[in-house]
Amino acid sequence: MNSIEVEDLTKYYGDFCAVDHIDFDVESGEFFGFLGPNGAGKTTTIRMMTGLSTPSKGTVRIMGFDISKDPIEAKERFGVVPEASNIYEDLTAWDNLNFAGELYGISRSERRSRAAELLDAFDLSEFKDKKVKGFSKGMRRKVTLSMAMIHSPDILFLDEPTSGLDLHSSIKLKEILRDLNGRGTTIFLTTHILEEANALCDRVGIIVRGRLAAVDAPEKLKRTIQASQSVEVSFDPAVPGLAFDLEDLPAVTSAEKKGDKWKLLTHDPSLVAASLFEYVNSRGLKIVSINTLGPSLEDAFLAIVNDQARGGGSR
Amino acid sequence: MTSPRRSSRVRRELSRAWAITKKDARIYYLRPGTIMFGLMFPLFLFISFAVGRDLSPQALIPGLVAITIFFSASSVGAMAVPTERRMKTHERMITAPISPLSILLGEIAGGAVYGAVMTAIPLIIGMIWYGFTIDHPIGLLASVALISFGFSAMGIMFSAMPTENPGDVMMILNFVRLPLLFVSGIFIPIEEMGRYGIITLISPLTYANDMIQYSVRGSSAFGPEIDALGIAAFTLLFLWVGVTLHERSRKTA
Numbered sequence: 001m002n003s004i005e006v007e008d009l010t011k012y013y014g015d016f017c018a019v020d021h022i023d024f025d026v027e028s029g030e031f032f033g034f035l036g037p038n039g040a041g042k043t044t045t046i047r048m049m050t051g052l053s054t055p056s057k058g059t060v061r062i063m064g065f066d067i068s069k070d071p072i073e074a075k076e077r078f079g080v081v082p083e084a085s086n087i088y089e090d091l092t093a094w095d096n097l098n099f100a101g102e103l104y105g106i107s108r109s110e111r112r113s114r115a116a117e118l119l120d121a122f123d124l125s126e127f128k129d130k131k132v133k134g135f136s137k138g139m140r141r142k143v144t145l146s147m148a149m150i151h152s153p154d155i156l157f158l159d160e161p162t163s164g165l166d167l168h169s170s171i172k173l174k175e176i177l178r179d180l181n182g183r184g185t186t187i188f189l190t191t192h193i194l195e196e197a198n199a200l201c202d203r204v205g206i207i208v209r210g211r212l213a214a215v216d217a218p219e220k221l222k223r224t225i226q227a228s229q230s231v232e233v234s235f236d237p238a239v240p241g242l243a244f245d246l247e248d249l250p251a252v253t254s255a256e257k258k259g260d261k262w263k264l265l266t267h268d269p270s271l272v273a274a275s276l277f278e279y280v281n282s283r284g285l286k287i288v289s290i291n292t293l294g295p296s297l298e299d300a301f302l303a304i305v306n307d308q309a310r311g312g313g314s315r
Numbered sequence: 316m317t318s319p320r321r322s323s324r325v326r327r328e329l330s331r332a333w334a335i336t337k338k339d340a341r342i343y344y345l346r347p348g349t350i351m352f353g354l355m356f357p358l359f360l361f362i363s364f365a366v367g368r369d370l371s372p373q374a375l376i377p378g379l380v381a382i383t384i385f386f387s388a389s390s391v392g393a394m395a396v397p398t399e400r401r402m403k404t405h406e407r408m409i410t411a412p413i414s415p416l417s418i419l420l421g422e423i424a425g426g427a428v429y430g431a432v433m434t435a436i437p438l439i440i441g442m443i444w445y446g447f448t449i450d451h452p453i454g455l456l457a458s459v460a461l462i463s464f465g466f467s468a469m470g471i472m473f474s475a476m477p478t479e480n481p482g483d484v485m486m487i488l489n490f491v492r493l494p495l496l497f498v499s500g501i502f503i504p505i506e507e508m509g510r511y512g513i514i515t516l517i518s519p520l521t522y523a524n525d526m527i528q529y530s531v532r533g534s535s536a537f538g539p540e541i542d543a544l545g546i547a548a549f550t551l552l553f554l555w556v557g558v559t560l561h562e563r564s565r566k567t568a
Contacts, residue, residue, distance in 0.1 A: 013567075050410045051409060051410055052410060052565070053565065071414075072412045072413070073412075075411060076412040080407075080410045082403060086403035087404070089402070091338070095341070102330070102331065103331055103334055103335075103413060104412060147407070
């Protein structure tokens with residue numbers, strides 16, 4: 001069964017088409033990533049899906065309810081975590097959760113137990129009576145997420161949820177999302193962090209210039225660009241940034257410095273690996289590490305975005 | 316829709332709207348802008364009018380009550396909605412399962428309760444210190460409730476302005492509120508305005524002031540029935556325009 005069905009969704013601002021007749025479904029219990037460059041239409045799409053904006057054309061069905069025709073029934077079934085934490089700074093964490101619970105019509109006793117449970121799960125119990133204006137960004141994010149989950153929704157919409165979070169909070173949040181998804185919550189995530197989408201999502205949709213360019217599992221998308229395999233190697237001592245001779249090695253199509261490593265794009269990783277040993281011997285270098293890599297989601301994403309920029313169709 | 320389902324839906328909407336009213340009371344009633352425009356401003360405005368005039372409390376206080384409701388009830392929504400737009404908490408309410416009308420009703424009730432509470436201040440001071448008396452106490456309570464709701468709806472209508480800055484809404488609101496003070500029979504009685512008295516009919520404050528005058532003194536220019544009808548008509552107009560404008564801004568968002 002599909003939790004979300006998007007059909008012919010379109011949004012015009014005057015003559016400008018921000019979202020251009022897009023169609024996709026998200027299955028129940030699926031972790032779906034929605035990717036795209038800045039200004040591609042991600043936020044406009046999620047705003048239409050959650051009832052914040054009215055589509056110029058098309059429909060969004062949430063658990064079978066049309067968000068335009070049955071907004072109350074549809075909205076009861078999802079929670080939203082927007083990019084900016086939208087919490088009441090002058091209220092305590094506890095009062096924020098209680099207010100959210102009241103908006104979803106949860107009884108007083110259920111609100112109390114659910115709020116306590118969520119604050120405990122997010123390690124916020126000891127701060128529950130403090131006004132959230134004194135909270136860190138990570139704590140605010142947790143309160144926002146708790147408010148979105150107060151009514152145990154079937155679907156959770158998250159717009160750039162780890163944006164601005166430190167590494168520890170980001171890892172913790174991802175663990176929470178995985179756990180939620182594991183318990184059956186359908187998750188719709190927009191992000192520009194491709195590694196995040198790669199690590200979390202069952203499928204991703206890529207939107208470019210308002211058009212849906214691809215919808216598939218990350219591994220399947222990567223397979224569509226097999227040409228971009230690579231060898232990642234680190235030398236001791238480090239090879240300077242302008243080592244053009246790495247590009248002269250057999251089968252290397254380009255060499256790119258990434259921190260203390262070099263990423264050598266190739267069609268033939270084994271040939272490159274063999275020639276690298278000759279390279280280090282002739283220069284008195286040592287290899288600290290060497291890995292062969294398949295195409296990343298980032299490679300697939302860039303290939304799709306560039307393909308669309310050249311006027312290609314959807315995959 | 317069957318009747319039990321409809322009544323359950325109405326109950327659900329009202330209870331969620333009430334949650335918004337309580338939230339507004341906790342957050343906005345003590346904000347400097349609300350206190351300044353809701354209480355201090357009408358008070359000082361009235362003092363500047365009353366000082367040096369030989370008028371009895373019975374003549375002065377009804378006007379002060381009308382001005383206090385007018386400014387206080389219309390200030391809360393005008394302060395709360397743009398602030399919530401800036402903090403993105405307004406979006407939280409839109410994505411929640413509550414109708415746009417109920418969101419606005421919750422906000423309006425927040426302003427109405429504030430207006431009614433603020434009105435009690437000049438009344439209590441008048442009764443304790445100046446021996447001010449009220450002819451129809453129940454009528455006054457009902458009038459304050461009706462008028463507060465109407466003026467709060469007016470503030471909500473202005474809050475539909477597409478801005479995230481409460482100051483922008485307050486500026487436009489004051490641009491309308493201040494001239495209305497002078498054409499509503501508060502500072503110049505309607506009877507003394509001669510043929511210009513007709514312009515008082517287009518001000519909701521006229522009916523509010525007249526209704527309070529009736530409750531306090533037992534007599535007024537129009538009578539309570541016409542006043543109640545006038546205020547109800549303006550309230551519906553503010554509500555309709557407010558809902559339409561708020562919905563339009565959501566459609567173009």
